[in-house]
Amino acid sequence: MNATVLRAGWTRGTIELRQSFTNGADLVSHLLWPVLMLVALWFLRDREFGDSGLALGTLALPSILGMNIAMGMLSMSQHLTADREDGTLLRARAVPDGMRGYLVGKVVSVGGGLLADLAILMIPGLLIIDGLRPGGAGSWLTLGWVLVLGLVATLPAGAALGSLFSGARGQGLVQLLVLGVISISGVFYPITSLPGWVQGVAQVFPVYWLGLGTRSALLPDTAAAVEIDGSWRHLETVGVLGLWAVAGLVVAPLVLRRMARRESGSSVAERRERALQRVR
Template identity: 70%
Template sequence: MSPHPTPTPARTPAVRGPRTPGPGRAALRAGGRRGLIELRQSFTNGADLVSHFLWPVLLLVALFLLRDREFGAEGIPFGTFALPGILGMNIAMGMVSMSQILTADREDGTLLRARATPYGLRGFITGKVVSVGGGLLADLAILLVPGLLIVDGLTVDGTADRLTLLWAPVLGMLATLPVGAVLGSLAGSARAQGLVQLPVLGMIAVSGIFHPVTALPEWLQWTAQLTPVYWLGLAMRSVFLPDEAAAAEIGGSWRLWEAAGVLGLWAVLGLLVAPVVLRRAARRESGSNLSDRRERALRRSV
C-alpha cells in the first residue's frame, strides 16, 4: 500500500442551462400573449372601435341631459348616483362579451383547434380572459374620464376608497367572466345568444343601477342581493358618492364586507364550475359537428 493516498479528482460542477417552463406554464404565457394581441386588434378594427365607444358615448349623453334631475330626500343628482352604478354594470357586462366570444369561437372551429393542442384549452381561456378583461378596463376608462368632467359631485376620498376602486373591478371580473364562459358553453349557437342575455338583463333590471334598490319590493331587493351586479354597483357607488348617500341603500350603509364576500363567492363558484363546463363543451366538438354547422349556415344564407 502506498504511504500517500491518491488524491480524489475534484468534481466539475454541472453547468445548468436556462430553466425551461413546463407545458402548462408555457400555455398560460402563450394565452396571455394571444390575449394582448386580440386586445390590440380590437382597438385597431373599425367595428370593434364602434362597440368600445358607442355605448359609453350614449350613456354619457343621457347622463349629461339628466344631470340636474334629483331623486330622494338626499337630493342627489341622477347622474351622480347613476354613473358609479353604470361603471359596475359595465364590469358585469363582461358576462355577455365572454359568452358571445366563446360561442363564436366554438362555431368557427377555434375551440376545436385549441382542444387538439396539448394544454391548448388552458391557453385559449387565458387569452380570452386577458382580452375581455383588458377591454372592460379600457371601457371603464372611456366612460369614467369624461364622466368625471360631465357629472358633478363624484370624488374619491381617502385610502379606503382608492383600495375599493382597485379590488372591486378585479373581484367583479373574477365573479362575472366565469359566468359568461359557462353561458357561452351552454349556448347552442350565436342565434341563441339572445336567450342567454336575458338572465343578465334581468340582473341589471333589479340591481339598483339607475335607481335605489330600496324603491323595489322587498322580494326583488333580496333577489338583487343574490346577483353580482348589485354588489358591483354598490361598491362603485361607495367609492364616488359621499357617505350620506348610503342612506338610500339597504341598511343605510355601503356594506363593503358583504360586497366582497358575495363577489368572492361568485368568483369561487365560477372558477370551479367554468373549467368543467368548458372541458365538456370542448369534448363535444368534432369535425363533423363543425361541418354540420357550416352547412346549416350556408342553407340559411341561400
C-alpha cells in the same frame, strides 16, 4: 397551470385586445356603449332622487361602471359561442394545454377591453357629473378591489354560459337574462325604491354588488343613506362576489372541458352548413 400556458394565454389575449382597437367594427362597439351612457347621464345630472340631495346622474355613474364589469359575462359568452361556431375551440383543443391557454387569452382580451371601456366612460363622466369624490387613496383602493373581484366573479360565469348555450338563439337568451338582472339591480335608480322581493332577487346576482361597490368608492359617505340598511356593506360585497368567483372558477373549467370533448370537425362543418342555409 404552468408558466408556459400563462405566457401563451397572455400573448394570445394581448394580440386579440390590440386587434379589437384597430378593427373598425370592434372600435365602434368599444365607443358606442360608453357614449350612449354618457348621454343618458347628461340628462340625469340635474334630476334629484327624492329629498336625498343627490342627483340621479351622480348615483348612476358609479353603478354603470360596475354594470360594465358585469357585462363581461355577456362578452365572454358571445366570444365563446363565436369561437365554437368557427372552429377556433376545436383548433385550441388540438394542441397541448390549448384550452387552458385559450381561456387565459379570453380573460385577458375581454377583461382588458372592459377596463378600457371603463376608462372611456369614467374619465369624461367625472368631468360632467358633480358630487363624486374619487380623489382619496382609499377611494381608488376600493374601486380597484371591487373591479378585480368583479372580473373574477363574472368572466368565469360568462365562460360557463357560453359553453352551455350555443348559437344565436342561445345568446339571445343569455342577453335577455343579463339585461333582466341589470334592470332590477339599481343601476339607473336606487334599488331601495323597488319592492322588497325584487331587492332580494337582485342581491343574489353580482350586478347589484358591483354597483354598490363602485358607489362606495366614488360617492360621499352620506350617499349610503339611500342604500339598503343605509350602509355600503363591504363585507357582504366581498362575500357575494367571492362566492360567484369560487363557483365560476370551479364550474367553468368543468363545463368547458365537457363542451370541448364534444367538438369535432363534423360538428363544426354541420354548424357552418346550417349558417349558410340561413343566409341563402
